[in-house]
Amino acid sequence: MAIELPENVVVSKLDELASWCRKNSLWPMPFATACCGIELMATGASRHDLARFGAEVFRFSPRQCDLMIVAGRVVMKMLPVLQRIWQQMHEPKWCISMGACASTGGVFDTYCVVQGIDRFIPVDMYVPGCPPRPEQLIQSIIDLQDKIQREGTITGDEFNTPQRQQRKRALLELPILGQTPYFSKT
Amino acid sequence: MPTRTEVLETLQDEFTGVTASEFRGQTRVVVKAADLFAVLESLKNDFAFDLLVDITCVDYLQYRDATDRFGLVYLLANTQTAERITVRVMLNEPELTVASAAPLWEGANWLEREVFDMFGIRFDGHPDLRRILLPEEFTAHPLRKDYPLQGRGERHNFSVITRGEA
Numbered sequence: 001m002a003i004e005l006p007e008n009v010v011v012s013k014l015d016e017l018a019s020w021c022r023k024n025s026l027w028p029m030p031f032a033t034a035c036c037g038i039e040l041m042a043t044g045a046s047r048h049d050l051a052r053f054g055a056e057v058f059r060f061s062p063r064q065c066d067l068m069i070v071a072g073r074v075v076m077k078m079l080p081v082l083q084r085i086w087q088q089m090h091e092p093k094w095c096i097s098m099g100a101c102a103s104t105g106g107v108f109d110t111y112c113v114v115q116g117i118d119r120f121i122p123v124d125m126y127v128p129g130c131p132p133r134p135e136q137l138i139q140s141i142i143d144l145q146d147k148i149q150r151e152g153t154i155t156g157d158e159f160n161t162p163q164r165q166q167r168k169r170a171l172l173e174l175p176i177l178g179q180t181p182y183f184s185k186t
Numbered sequence: 187m188p189t190r191t192e193v194l195e196t197l198q199d200e201f202t203g204v205t206a207s208e209f210r211g212q213t214r215v216v217v218k219a220a221d222l223f224a225v226l227e228s229l230k231n232d233f234a235f236d237l238l239v240d241i242t243c244v245d246y247l248q249y250r251d252a253t254d255r256f257g258l259v260y261l262l263a264n265t266q267t268a269e270r271i272t273v274r275v276m277l278n279e280p281e282l283t284v285a286s287a288a289p290l291w292e293g294a295n296w297l298e299r300e301v302f303d304m305f306g307i308r309f310d311g312h313p314d315l316r317r318i319l320l321p322e323e324f325t326a327h328p329l330r331k332d333y334p335l336q337g338r339g340e341r342h343n344f345s346v347i348t349r350g351e352a
Contacts, residue, residue: 076321076340076341076343076344077320077321079344080344083344083345083347086347087347109335109336110335110336110337111328111333111334111335111336111337111338111340111341112320112328112337112340112341113341114341114344115341115342119342119344119346120344120345120346120347121347122347122348122349159349159350160349160350164348164349165348165349165350
């Protein structure tokens, strides 16, 4: 079957077109609670220029954003706020956990610091570092763009797969001082 | 202008069980919990210690040679002479209540709330003794030495949001 097409017509899949549009205009929601937030600002500023990757429009309203960048430690008093902001963002939405504290709690293994936001909200990309360089954050955004292009569908079905539905980590795996054998032997 | 020794002598004359000591130019006074408010009032009104720098607390649980559990510390300063004095009250469970210093210094309000939040020491006559840093539903007092560093699971006690729910 041959269809005559003019030269300026490109044939693609609708899913890929939608993903291409989405990945090139990510609107970050800066959830900056600590020193990672400074690197996040540097990433958006002129030297590192996040605009080159189409993600320069930081908005402080979750209704306008589709990429949450959690930069910094999240304490137990802040976590309900984080969850509410995440729920207020429109689909499709993604989350980058920036830095050691947001990903694992970092050095703050104390009673009030949440040991990784992925225990309570879905996370798509983790950026290691304390704090990460802007280059690392930019690399994570490029990787996230690849992921969106690779998996994205126009209906958002990729978010409903069993892998994405699963809780990322068990809640009780961490030893608690004085209550678990790991610590009681010292 | 009363000198430092006069301050200490007056306190020791007026109140029983007041011990004073000096270390590298810092004056420290240990008073009984019942006398605390009167001592602070005297220091403020008679000796012009008009600035309450800080109220804090030390938990001496398992501290070597310690006989009392908590040391409640008031740091006062005289803004005219730049003199400073440390007032300390030793407290033991279950009597963890002292008189509030809020009638003397307005600034004591939040300082006492912080001590209450972190150590569970109650202040009689405080206008609004609520937690100041931790969430209202928190039950423990985490700067006590018998509270585990990593908590009792408070940091895990949240609902999990998956992709489907959001």
